[in-house]
Amino acid sequence: MKQHSDAASKEDTLRRLKSIAGHVKGIEKMVADDAYCIDVIKQVQAVQAALNKVSTAVLDGHLHSCLTTAVRGDDAKERERVLEEIADVFEMATKV
Structure with a gap:
């Protein structure tokens, strides 16, 4: 499903990704x-944290647009599909 975010959110996400x-x-x-290994590790951890923030922002946009639209809609199959999609995202997050 296509992302339904506003232009400001999209620009912020792109800015963050370019920075990363x-x-x-x-x-x-x-x-x-x-470079000293510990310094490299610290920088890798900083990138991981930045990616987590991007992921959280994209998920927030999804929850406020696609998920909300599906839950309020009349299509039960679409509601179920979107809810399964969210469950899959959380399942993948626990495997990382």
Whole structure:
């Protein structure tokens, strides 16, 4: 299903992802330059935290748009599909 977010949320998500990509490039350079392992790990953890924030923001947008629309709609199959989709996301999160 297509994401239904407003333009500001989309721009914020893209800005965050570009920042994360730059951060990853920095980590790549650290590794190439034989930076101290703990420093590399700290930077990797910072990227993981930033990705978690992006994931949370995208999920929030989904819950306030797609999920809300499906739950309020008359299509029982669509409601069930969206609820299963959310359950799958949480199941995947526990496996990480």
